[in-house]
Amino acid sequence: MKLLYTYISYLFLGVATICACSSSDPVQDEVNGNKPTSPEQETAVNNLKINTGSVNDLNINQSNNGEYKMLTTGADPWFCTVPLERKNSENSVVLTFEYKSSKRIDGIQVFFANPLSAERMENCGSIEASPSTWKTFSCNLYTAIEKYSWGNPQDYLRIDLGGDKDVMIYLRDIRLRGMNSVEQEAIEAEKNRLQAIEKLETELTNYLKSSYASEITQVQVTEDKVTVTGRYNGSGTCSLVEVTPYENLLLLTQFKKCKTDITNGNFTVTLDRITEYDGCKYDRLLSKWALVRTVNDKDELLSFGRYADADLIDQSKASSLPDYQGDITKGGESGGTPLELADLDALGLKAVLKGIPVTAVMWSSQAKAQAVGDQVIVHRYCGKDYYFSKGYFESVDQELLEYQKRNVVVFTVITIRPETPKDKNAWLNYDHELGMLLQHPDYSEPEGTIGAFSMVNLDQPESVNYYAAALDFLASRYSDGTHGRIHRYVLHNEIDDPFNWNNIGYKPLTYYVDYVTKSFRMGHNIIRQYNPHAQILVPVTQSWTRESIKPTRTEFSVKKITPHGCTEEELLKLAAAKEGDFYWGVGYHSYPEKFSSKTWLDPSATFSMNTHLLTFKNLEVLDKWMKMPVNKYKGTKQRDCWLTENGSSTPNYTDEELQLQAACAAYALNKVKRLSGIQTLIWHAISDNDVEGNLNLGLHYRRNDPKYGEWGRKPSWYVYQAFGTVKESEVLDPYLKYVGVNNWDEIMHDVTDY
Numbered sequence: 001m002k003l004l005y006t007y008i009s010y011l012f013l014g015v016a017t018i019c020a021c022s023s024s025d026p027v028q029d030e031v032n033g034n035k036p037t038s039p040e041q042e043t044a045v046n047n048l049k050i051n052t053g054s055v056n057d058l059n060i061n062q063s064n065n066g067e068y069k070m071l072t073t074g075a076d077p078w079f080c081t082v083p084l085e086r087k088n089s090e091n092s093v094v095l096t097f098e099y100k101s102s103k104r105i106d107g108i109q110v111f112f113a114n115p116l117s118a119e120r121m122e123n124c125g126s127i128e129a130s131p132s133t134w135k136t137f138s139c140n141l142y143t144a145i146e147k148y149s150w151g152n153p154q155d156y157l158r159i160d161l162g163g164d165k166d167v168m169i170y171l172r173d174i175r176l177r178g179m180n181s182v183e184q185e186a187i188e189a190e191k192n193r194l195q196a197i198e199k200l201e202t203e204l205t206n207y208l209k210s211s212y213a214s215e216i217t218q219v220q221v222t223e224d225k226v227t228v229t230g231r232y233n234g235s236g237t238c239s240l241v242e243v244t245p246y247e248n249l250l251l252l253t254q255f256k257k258c259k260t261d262i263t264n265g266n267f268t269v270t271l272d273r274i275t276e277y278d279g280c281k282y283d284r285l286l287s288k289w290a291l292v293r294t295v296n297d298k299d300e301l302l303s304f305g306r307y308a309d310a311d312l313i314d315q316s317k318a319s320s321l322p323d324y325q326g327d328i329t330k331g332g333e334s335g336g337t338p339l340e341l342a343d344l345d346a347l348g349l350k351a352v353l354k355g356i357p358v359t360a361v362m363w364s365s366q367a368k369a370q371a372v373g374d375q376v377i378v379h380r381y382c383g384k385d386y387y388f389s390k391g392y393f394e395s396v397d398q399e400l401l402e403y404q405k406r407n408v409v410v411f412t413v414i415t416i417r418p419e420t421p422k423d424k425n426a427w428l429n430y431d432h433e434l435g436m437l438l439q440h441p442d443y444s445e446p447e448g449t450i451g452a453f454s455m456v457n458l459d460q461p462e463s464v465n466y467y468a469a470a471l472d473f474l475a476s477r478y479s480d481g482t483h484g485r486i487h488r489y490v491l492h493n494e495i496d497d498p499f500n501w502n503n504i505g506y507k508p509l510t511y512y513v514d515y516v517t518k519s520f521r522m523g524h525n526i527i528r529q530y531n532p533h534a535q536i537l538v539p540v541t542q543s544w545t546r547e548s549i550k551p552t553r554t555e556f557s558v559k560k561i562t563p564h565g566c567t568e569e570e571l572l573k574l575a576a577a578k579e580g581d582f583y584w585g586v587g588y589h590s591y592p593e594k595f596s597s598k599t600w601l602d603p604s605a606t607f608s609m610n611t612h613l614l615t616f617k618n619l620e621v622l623d624k625w626m627k628m629p630v631n632k633y634k635g636t637k638q639r640d641c642w643l644t645e646n647g648s649s650t651p652n653y654t655d656e657e658l659q660l661q662a663a664c665a666a667y668a669l670n671k672v673k674r675l676s677g678i679q680t681l682i683w684h685a686i687s688d689n690d691v692e693g694n695l696n697l698g699l700h701y702r703r704n705d706p707k708y709g710e711w712g713r714k715p716s717w718y719v720y721q722a723f724g725t726v727k728e729s730e731v732l733d734p735y736l737k738y739v740g741v742n743n744w745d746e747i748m749h750d751v752t753d754y
Contacts, residue, residue, distance in 0.1 A: 044091035044178035050171075051156070054080035058161070070161075070169040075424070077167075078160040080113070081174070088151030092176035093142040094183065095124070095157070102168040104129045107422060110141065111158035112148040118447055120148050126420065127161075134172075140183055141176075163424035196251055201508040203250040207304075208510075208574050214238070214291050216306035219580070221525075223316040226284045227270045230262075230303070232291060237261050238302055240269055243288040244277060245518045246464050249305045253298050262291065274382060278461040281382035285313070285525050286468065288579065307521055310582040310633075313528050319480040323533035324409040324487050326350070329672050330724055331409075331642075331680040332699070336399030339711060343686070344408070347699075347721050351409040351680045353644065354486070356396060358470045359438050359456075360417040360429045363387040368431055379476075381469035388473055389430060393483075400484020409680075411488035411537065411642065414474070414523075415453040418443055418503065422451065437463050442505030449553055453493050455504035458518055467519075471526045479530035490537045490587045490644055491523045492516065496556045497541055509549075509556055513571040524582045535640045537587035538572065544614040544621070546604070558614070573631065581633055585640030588622060590615050590668075595695060597648040597660035600667060600739050600747070607749045616646070616668040619675055624751045626677035641677055647684045647697040650714070653707075662715035663738035665699075669723045670732070670744040683720065687711070 050068055052060050057074030070079075095110065105127040112120045124139035145151055161169065179187070216230035232238050240262050241255035257277060260269055273284050291303040331351035334344040344352065363369040366387050369376045375390040403410050419428060419435035422445050429435030438457055445451035457463040478486040494501035495516055504512065520536045527534045540558040547557040561572055576582060592599035592615050599605075604612040607620060614621055625631060626641045633639055648664040650657040665683065672681045685692070687700035699720055701712040722731035732744075741747055 040180045042096075042175075042177045042180075044089045044176075046088055046092040046176040048157070048174045048176065049082040050174065051080045051082045057165075065172075067170055067172045070171065072161060072165055072167040072169070074165055075163045076160070077162070078158055081157045081159070083154045083156045084151070086153055088145070088155070088176065090151075091178040092151075093145055094138050094140050094177050094179055095159075095175075096136065096138045096177055097174040098134045098136055098172045099127060100130055100132065100134055100170040101127055102129065102131050103164065105162040105164070105167060105169075106420065107160070107162045107424065108137075108139070109160040110139065110144070111160070112144060112150040113156050113158060114154065116158060120150075121447065123420075123422070123445065131168075134170075138183075140179065140187075142179070142187075196248075197507070197511055200248055200251055200514075201511045204510045204514055207250055207301075208571070208578060210304075212301075212303045214302045216240075216289050216291065216303055218312065219289055219306055219308045220312040221273060221285050221308045221314050223314050224273050225270055226273050226287075226308075227268060228289050228306075229266075229268045230291065230306075231266050232262050232264055232302070234264060234293070234302065236293075237263050238291050238293045239299070240267075241290055241292050241299070242284070243290065243305060244282065244461070244464070245286055245458050245522060246461055249288060249290060249301070255292055255299050280461045280465050281384060282461075282465070283382055283468065285529075286464075286522055304578045307580045307582070308525055309580060310524070310528070313525055315529070315532060317476070317529050318532045319530060321479075321481055321485070326407075327724070328409050328680045329669065330720065331682040332720070333682065333684060333686040334403075335686075336395065336402065340686070341402055343700075343711070345406070347717070348724065349408060351411070351642075351682065352403060353413065353682055354396070354399065354403075354410055355413045355415075356474065357417055357427075358388070358414055358474050359467065360427070360435070361389040361392045362429075362434060362466070362470055363389070363431050364434045364466075372430075374430070377473075379469065379473040381472050382465065384465075384469075386466070386469040386473065388470075393477070397483040400478060400486070404481060404484050409487050410485060411490060411644065412474075412486050413490040413493060413539070413644070414471075415493050415502075416440075416456045418451060418454040421445065426452075434466065438466060440504045442507075443503045444505045445503070446499065446553065449499040449503075451499065451503045453501055453503065455492065455498065455502050455516065456519055458515065464522075468522060468526060471523050475527040475530040475534075486531070487533070488535055488537055488585075488640065488642065489523060489527055490539050491519055493539050494541050494589060495539060496543055496558050496561055497554075498556075499553045506554065509554075509560060510571060512554075512556075513561055514575065517572060517575055520584055521582060524584070528583070535583040535585040537585045537640060537642055537644060539587040539589065539644060541589050542591055542593075542605075542613045542615050544611050546612050559610075583633060583639070585642070586622075586626070587642055587644035588614070589645040590619060590622070590643050591646055592616055592648050592664065595647075595649040595697070597650070597657070597664040599648060599664050607751050608753050609751060610753070616648075616664065616671060618749070618751075619643075619668075619671045619678060620749055620751050623675040623677035638677065640679060642679055643672065643681045645684045646681060649695045649697050650688075651694065651696065653696075653701070658715050659735070660738060662719045663735035665716040665719045666723075666732040666735045666744075667739055667747060669719070670747060674745075674748055 057077040059071045059073055061069045108124040110122050110124055122144045127137055213233040218229040220227045240260040242258035243249045275282055288305040288307050290305045292299040293302050328350040330349055332349045334340050334352045366376055376387040377390050379386045416438055417429050419439050440455040440457050443454045456467050477483050492502045498504055524536045543558055545557050545559050548555045593602040593604055593613055599616040602615045602617045605615040605617040607618050611618055611621055629635050648661050650661045668681055672678050685698045687698035688696040688702045699714055699717040701708040703710050705712055719732055722728050
């Protein structure tokens with residue numbers, strides 16, 4: 001029940017979203033043939049007043065009729081309520097008020113005092129713009145009131161109104177009230193959903209340990225057909241069934257999709273590839289297939305689920321270009337400006353990162369794009385038009401074509417931008433409604449987390465199709481070289497630290513890995529139609545076995561997610577073995593411990609397969625892991641391992657720190673050079689910047705540094721430039737003394753415990 005209780009803490013923001021800013025139109029109800037309903041009478045009402053002497057960045061006046069007129073005057077507007085005179089009723093839990101607002105306000109927050117602290121705060125969503133019409137805002141605070149033991153005499157609320165200046169707001173009838181029937185039903189529905197997640201966690205664990213007498217042996221997808229082959233070992237008949245990404249194989253008790261009778265023995269079933277489910281055209285390339293038997297009107301599983309075979313995916317649209325050739329050890333970051341391209345040439349980079357937030361620059365309609373002056377590229381997917389920013393992608397085209405001219409290998413990272421982040425300066429999606437659809441419904445930012453990216457919403461047919469269309473657009477555009485080329489794909493970011501980098505709210509490990517693997521498989525199956533060499537690189541941090549599981553932040557062990565063998569904890573590989581292997585690889589972030597340039601001294605990085613951290617120091621562990629047969633594709637083909645985000649920081653610009661960073665770069669490049677299981681090292685970042693706090697990870701100083709100029713080069717830049725050239729020894733060998741070795745071969749170590 002821990003999961004259920006934890007989730008209820010996040011539930012009520014969702015309830016608020018359902019109830020907030022809602023209005024009913026009885027006339028339209030009658031037009032639609034619905035009988036208008038009267039609003040429910042409110043219960044347990046506790047009227048609140050604003051303490052006009054306790055406000056910030058806010059000009060506030062109260063009229064004779066009790067309305068408040070407010071103008072925000074800074075970036076942190078808030079007001080406090082008058083302290084309670086008597087104990088709040090236990091049923092008065094829904095914060096409600098009527099408002100008018102000159103613009104939309106994101107990031108409504110409620111603090112529960114006394115005491116007043118950041119640890120006693122809950123997010124309450126957004127207020128829609130409504131300059132002239134009164135609207136109602138509601139946020140259910142039931143769990144927060146219980147969690148903070150709020151409601152005693154002299155307690156009060158602080159309500160924060162986003163972060164924008166010059167917003168005109170009118171408020172009236174501020175109150176706490178009892179839940180209405182819709183809110184109660186929403187809570188019950190959410191409780192049922194969360195109980196289903198708990199059940200699925202248990203069912204998945206048991207499923208991965210199971211064995212079945214019957215099996216689906218092959219799923220082939222051609223241009224217009226799907227052929228499922230298998231063997232049923234049992235009496236009577238069973239059924240072949242289909243499961244979409246927005247469904248869960250282990251929770252369904254009555255399968256509806258493609259239920260086809262199968263008799264004992266070998267079978268082959270061929271179906272049309274495109275069908276229609278749940279109001280949407282649907283590509284069965286994304287489906288999972290299984291065998292079930294109906295007993296007393298309930299379907300029982302007879303086989304593991306099976307996805308399309310990675311080597312039997314339609315290649316009618318595939319590019320004929322070969323995969324990249326040659327050594328790509330020296331990789332980094334770049335951009336499309338002439339200055340950055342000149343720097344790329346000067347460094348001699350062989351591989352670069354180009355992040356493309358494809359869903360963030362997508363539109364749900366051409367009209368929305370036109371309303372803000374954006375033209376679109378129309379992409380047809382499953383019989384429907386999808387719209388992408390023309391200006392954005394024409395810029396991407398130019399950049400990728402420059403890389404292509406230089407034979408530079410490109411990988412992209414695809415993340416989901418959250419539409420409701422706490423960070424007021426965060427980049428949002430072009431299309432707000434589409435951003436909300438694709439943001440995972442349990443996205444949340446507990447105190448101490450940053451929620452930089454959201455996990456994609458795979459719970460609804462519409463969001464699954466939008467995500468699939470975005471992947472299809474990207475792969476079709478950047479596989480044959482016409483607009484440039486993307487060779488490898490990273491989906492999401494640092495999945496072992498989800499609250500910060502792939503936010504899905506609090507989820508148990510097995511459920512979470514199953515969910516994110518659905519996204520990896522979708523990307524894999526779609527992209528490999530166009531690029532037969534592509535692998536989906538799984539992005540993880542240096543936390544090889546380190547983990548911390550808390551309700552407000554989960555940090556999973558990488559080793560449990562990307563396994564080294566088939567035990568119940570090693571999930572991605574185990575699921576692939578049971579449900580059909582696919583071409584996944586590793587996108588490792590092997591930062592030194594605490595970003596220290598003295599990575600060779602990292603105390604938590606050991607030369608053991610059970611090391612706590614995996615950093616530059618002990619890349620031998622990762623190299624050995626990649627080469628183990630159990631980790632290869634179908635036991636024979638080595639997977640890609642790219643170090644996709646790495647670097648050390650200069651905490652200051654003293655000569656000592658600058659020389660140590662250069663020594664770290666020389667050390668890391670020489671490690672990768674000697675490890676054939678790792679293909680490239682991408683140094684992050686190209687330059688120091690203000691985005692990453694006090695970290696200075698770049699090969700360049702800050703671009704406008706008063707001492708070093710616009711694009712000043714650190715000593716590490718010259719190490720990177722010389723690596724792989726005739727000047728390598730001349731430039732890199734002087735750094736041996738910092739590491740404490742006589743030659744670079746001495747930095748290599750054996751891993752003997754596995």
